[in-house]
Amino acid sequence: MKILVAGSGAMGSTFGHVLHKGGHDVTLCDKWDENVRVTNSRGLVITDVDKVENSPLKMYYPHQVQGEFDLVLFFTKSMQLEAMIQDVKHLVTENTKVLCLLNGLGHLQTLQKYFDDKHILMGVTVCTAKLLGPGEFLLSAHSNTEVRNIDPSQEAACREVVKAFNDSGMPMTYSEDIAYSTWRKACLNGMTNSVCALLDVNMRMQGQMDQMRDTVKQIVSEFAAAAALEGVNFDVEQFTEWSMQFLQPSFAGIDHYPSMWQDLVANKRATEIDYLNGYVARKLKEAGQWAPYCELITRFIHGKEKALGIPYTFVQ
Ligand SMILES: NC(=O)C1=CN([C@@H]2O[C@H](COP(=O)(O)OP(=O)(O)OC[C@H]3O[C@@H](n4cnc5c(N)ncnc54)[C@H](OP(=O)(O)O)[C@@H]3O)[C@@H](O)[C@H]2O)C=CC1
Ligand SMILES: CC(C)(CO)C(=O)C(=O)O
Numbered sequence: 001m002k003i004l005v006a007g008s009g010a011m012g013s014t015f016g017h018v019l020h021k022g023g024h025d026v027t028l029c030d031k032w033d034e035n036v037r038v039t040n041s042r043g044l045v046i047t048d049v050d051k052v053e054n055s056p057l058k059m060y061y062p063h064q065v066q067g068e069f070d071l072v073l074f075f076t077k078s079m080q081l082e083a084m085i086q087d088v089k090h091l092v093t094e095n096t097k098v099l100c101l102l103n104g105l106g107h108l109q110t111l112q113k114y115f116d117d118k119h120i121l122m123g124v125t126v127c128t129a130k131l132l133g134p135g136e137f138l139l140s141a142h143s144n145t146e147v148r149n150i151d152p153s154q155e156a157a158c159r160e161v162v163k164a165f166n167d168s169g170m171p172m173t174y175s176e177d178i179a180y181s182t183w184r185k186a187c188l189n190g191m192t193n194s195v196c197a198l199l200d201v202n203m204r205m206q207g208q209m210d211q212m213r214d215t216v217k218q219i220v221s222e223f224a225a226a227a228a229l230e231g232v233n234f235d236v237e238q239f240t241e242w243s244m245q246f247l248q249p250s251f252a253g254i255d256h257y258p259s260m261w262q263d264l265v266a267n268k269r270a271t272e273i274d275y276l277n278g279y280v281a282r283k284l285k286e287a288g289q290w291a292p293y294c295e296l297i298t299r300f301i302h303g304k305e306k307a308l309g310i311p312y313t314f315v316q
Contacts, residue, residue: 022168207247
């Protein structure tokens with residue numbers, strides 16, 4: 001399969017590397033100058049769980065990419081998705097599928113502004129990866145990714161993508177209900193990414209905190225209220241239980257500092273909060289309801305961004 005990775009940070013580069021090892025023709029692109037420069041001069045270095053590997057893959061700026069692709073895999077941060085779509089949309093031809101594996105809510109609507117549903121595959125992943133520096137990334141676990149086609153007629157094409165990832169050693173399942181999967185993953189991010197970023201802890205440490213299940217349940221219940229407004233219904237107890245398992249030692253990425261911690265604490269960059277807890281607080285406010293935990297968390301994250309002098313654009 002000919003694959004373009006649009007956004008080659010920790011997740012994009014490591015997925016690209018594994019798919020390349022699986023025999024696919026992978027092109028990486030990114031707009032971060034240092035990343036492109038270091039990858040092309042010194043080479044891309046990927047730690048694939050416990051093995052340090054030198055990847056022969058080169059990295060391009062989006063405007064340099066040419067050719068036709070079977071799959072465009074979007075792996076930017078939420079704030080960069082629309083700009084990246086604008087940069088690569090001309091590469092999406094009749095048979096190209098676009099797959100969005102970003103964390104966060106509202107990305108399908110962004111993709112639908114540019115692509116017909118027959119091109120769009122949506123997904124979520126519980127893989128964990130870390131940016132070690134430009135051109136250097138760690139994939140700490142090959143955990144599961146769920147995907148599904150948006151246009152019902154495209155199931156066979158989506159299942160081909162599922163097969164390609166699985167055959168490359170990147171576990172992928174066909175989601176029975178992608179809106180449900182997306183909200184479930186958003187609950188996980190809403191209860192751990194923001195909390196770990198605020199408290200400067202990893203997921204193992206968060207799991208050891210007193211009354212964490214009660215806190216998680218409160219956050220999940222606010223996500224459930226917002227999801228219901230979009231016609232997605234789920235059981236709060238079940239999603240709380242599902243989310244809590246990622247704070248237990250049985251989760252392969254347990255020592256992982258979530259991507260929002262990496263942005264805010266390690267790299268002093270703007271966070272995806274407005275696409276997670278901020279999205280929920282906003283949706284409920286618009287409906288005349290209140291999400292006290294999500295609203296407070298969002299204010300604190302933006303407060304910390306401001307205190308650190310990080311420029312961000314508040315998403316209305
Ligand atoms: N890391 C993880 O474990 C997981 C992440 N995700 C999700 O995957 C998506 C991608 O995340 P991830 O790969 O971790 O993100 P990264 O921060 O590793 O990279 C994303 C993009 O951010 C920019 N960037 C990163 N660091 C810098 C820097 N120091 N200076 C300038 N630009 C920089 C680059 O794009 P540009 O130059 O265009 O700004 C890069 O392509 C997100 O939606 C995330 O929530 C999902 C599951 C797990
Ligand atoms: C919570 C986690 C680790 C799950 O993969 C994640 O999505 C992230 O770090 O952003």
